[in-house]
Amino acid sequence: MDRNTLIAMxxxxxxxxxxxxxxxxxxxxGNIAGFLHLYPGEEAxxxxxxxxxxxxxxxxxxxxxxxxxxxxxxxxxxVMAELFxxxxxxxxxxxxSMHLFDRDRRFMGGYAIVGxxxxxxxxxxxxxxxxxxxxxxICFFGDGAVNQGTFHxxxxxxxxxxxxxxxxxxxxxxxxxxxxxxxSAVTEVYKRACAHRIPxxxxxxxxxxxxxxxxxxxxxxxxxxxxxxxxxxxxxxFRGHSMADPGSYRPxxxxxxxxxxxxxxxxxxxxxxxxxxxxxxxxxxPDNIGxxxxxxxxxxxxxxxxxxxxxxxxxxTVEAAVAFAAASPEPGMEDAWASLxxxxxxxxxxx
Amino acid sequence: xxxxxxxxxxxxxALDREMAADDSVFVLGEDVGLYGGSYRxxxxxxxxxxxxxxxxxxxxxxxxxxxGVGAALVGMRPVVEIMTxxxxxxxxxxxxxxxxxxxxxxxxQFPMPLVVRTPGGVARQLAAQHSQRLEHTLMNVPGxxxxxxxxxxxxxxxxxxxxRSDEPIVLLEHELLYFEQGGVDTDAPPPPMHRAAxxxxxxxxxxxxxxxxxxxxxxxxxxxxxxxxxAEVIDLRSLRPIDWETCRQSVEKTHHLxxxxxxxxxxxxxxxxxxxxxERCFHLLDAPVRRHAGLDLxxxxxxxxxxxxxxxxxxxxxxVRRLLDGSAxxxxx
Numbered sequence: 313m314d315r316n317t318l319i320a321m322x323x324x325x326x327x328x329x330x331x332x333x334x335x336x337x338x339x340x341x342g343n344i345a346g347f348l349h350l351y352p353g354e355e356a357x358x359x360x361x362x363x364x365x366x367x368x369x370x371x372x373x374x375x376x377x378x379x380x381x382x383x384x385x386x387x388x389x390x391v392m393a394e395l396f397x398x399x400x401x402x403x404x405x406x407x408x409s410m411h412l413f414d415r416d417r418r419f420m421g422g423y424a425i426v427g428x429x430x431x432x433x434x435x436x437x438x439x440x441x442x443x444x445x446x447x448x449x450i451c452f453f454g455d456g457a458v459n460q461g462t463f464h465x466x467x468x469x470x471x472x473x474x475x476x477x478x479x480x481x482x483x484x485x486x487x488x489x490x491x492x493x494x495x496s497a498v499t500e501v502y503k504r505a506c507a508h509r510i511p512x513x514x515x516x517x518x519x520x521x522x523x524x525x526x527x528x529x530x531x532x533x534x535x536x537x538x539x540x541x542x543x544x545x546x547x548x549x550f551r552g553h554s555m556a557d558p559g560s561y562r563p564x565x566x567x568x569x570x571x572x573x574x575x576x577x578x579x580x581x582x583x584x585x586x587x588x589x590x591x592x593x594x595x596x597x598p599d600n601i602g603x604x605x606x607x608x609x610x611x612x613x614x615x616x617x618x619x620x621x622x623x624x625x626x627x628x629t630v631e632a633a634v635a636f637a638a639a640s641p642e643p644g645m646e647d648a649w650a651s652l653x654x655x656x657x658x659x660x661x662x663x
Numbered sequence: 664x665x666x667x668x669x670x671x672x673x674x675x676x677a678l679d680r681e682m683a684a685d686d687s688v689f690v691l692g693e694d695v696g697l698y699g700g701s702y703r704x705x706x707x708x709x710x711x712x713x714x715x716x717x718x719x720x721x722x723x724x725x726x727x728x729x730x731g732v733g734a735a736l737v738g739m740r741p742v743v744e745i746m747t748x749x750x751x752x753x754x755x756x757x758x759x760x761x762x763x764x765x766x767x768x769x770x771x772q773f774p775m776p777l778v779v780r781t782p783g784g785v786a787r788q789l790a791a792q793h794s795q796r797l798e799h800t801l802m803n804v805p806g807x808x809x810x811x812x813x814x815x816x817x818x819x820x821x822x823x824x825x826x827r828s829d830e831p832i833v834l835l836e837h838e839l840l841y842f843e844q845g846g847v848d849t850d851a852p853p854p855p856m857h858r859a860a861x862x863x864x865x866x867x868x869x870x871x872x873x874x875x876x877x878x879x880x881x882x883x884x885x886x887x888x889x890x891x892x893x894a895e896v897i898d899l900r901s902l903r904p905i906d907w908e909t910c911r912q913s914v915e916k917t918h919h920l921x922x923x924x925x926x927x928x929x930x931x932x933x934x935x936x937x938x939x940x941x942e943r944c945f946h947l948l949d950a951p952v953r954r955h956a957g958l959d960l961x962x963x964x965x966x967x968x969x970x971x972x973x974x975x976x977x978x979x980x981x982x983v984r985r986l987l988d989g990s991a992x993x994x995x996x
Binding site: 370372401402403404405406407411413414415420421423425428430431432433434435436437438439440441442461462465466468469472473647648650651652653654655656657659660661662663 | 689715716718720721723725726727728729730731732733734735736737738739741756757760761765766767768769770771772773774775776805806808828829830855856857858901904906908
């Protein structure tokens, strides 16, 4: 892989991590409300997949989609302002964290009902196939989404009509708090695709190079009109399901608790907000950012100083995004009505 | 292309016209292609436009209605046929959570030129799972528009208007009306899609109906005329938005209002009509607004019981008499 792509991917992963950690801080400050689902740990998936896609491809994502939006090119300020619910957000404050959209960048939305991304992606792909265009649709979903009826309904239709959809499962092993072996009889998601005659493979979703490689070849096959493909990315979210969820049901936390032999320490820790700190996250598990940074160092593409400079740069970008969001005005009710009636045009409904 | 035709033929011609005019219009649903549609609405279109524009789908209402949403997001004009409204319950997420909300949640970035056509209502002994309506649920969804055509003329034009709109629209058709005949004028400019129609002028009482109950109300008005009761009949044609002004003007004249609906009365469409018109017309009314609705009962299979569970011309006339003479409501709701 060429140096520029590698550095661009590292930059996006660092930006993603910094953006999400900052979003958590802004949530704690009360600047972001509602549900906030963060992406740390899973950066290699969004970054690897979307760097392998073309700007003309469409992206359909879930409610954990800030990073998909950022990598797709939506300005960080517009994303942060949307999280803040402000008028300069990419959806004028009408959507919020779970509903980011950008028509120009073919970012077709964050969908917050689990299992909605499949039919939307299938429909866009139907339009592409009908028009005979060389575009593809990238459809993200989690492991918890594969037991919705729309999964099988849509995979069947996509395969039946050879639609250009790349189904990307972000398998972080948890459906909120229910681990995969407790929600799925078949825990290898990619195996389910064979029921619909869809080629599928499992990918190390913590390795951005592997993700990028698998996506490129899957998209190349899709563009040869062979129909849909499915990739199962094995990944892990470091945080809880949302800011309302400390994630305390999970083995890693259990392991940490066991390591803390002192029951008093454990008791104190239980009473504190138990979101992991950036330091804890950095020290835990196979961090996908660390892996790419090591690779870039080994290849001699960047020195540690240059990586630090890149971190400072994305830190400044996030800082500017927060400042932009904070300075943006609240939308008015007229913006809400305008959003609702945006497609009315000059149509006369009654008189 | 004027003349007399059935509702299904009117819908068929409307589809044909729009598909010929705009190649982004496509039809999808169960048995709409080779088979020609359960109620013949898509007859002949598969041969004419091919499988991509007249798509036979698997039995996956949620999936293919959602597919329509996705296609509409990129500017296609899908016309989704859900074989009956009973199956639309499986597609409610696509209609309510997606079609109605994505344009809004995106801050108005995306068009949603989606049409969902679906027949419903009590037909002929189809039993409880196949004899429902869904307007009460869909009316409560901002972002959706709902048309309820009762005549071939309205079916033809409201479908064409719906296809041309960039907003999501549900056409609630009635299974018993597909083979009803009526004149269709394809040249005269149609009224706005959601304007109510005055079907019969009268002075003593206003009867508001929609879909099949508008036709039943006209028949009831004919009976009442022989008794010297002059009933005005309004066919709403639309349940979202509702043409309140046409209703109000009628009540201003008659001072009495009966709302007729086939669906169960409890929390049905008529409840909203009665509440709003009660508020808007309080000082115009000589008596409280009354509703005459289907019984609060899953539709029985037995034919006699089925017929007794929904309004008929005779039961509507009875409800009007009780309204005018001030006697207690019968089993209107």
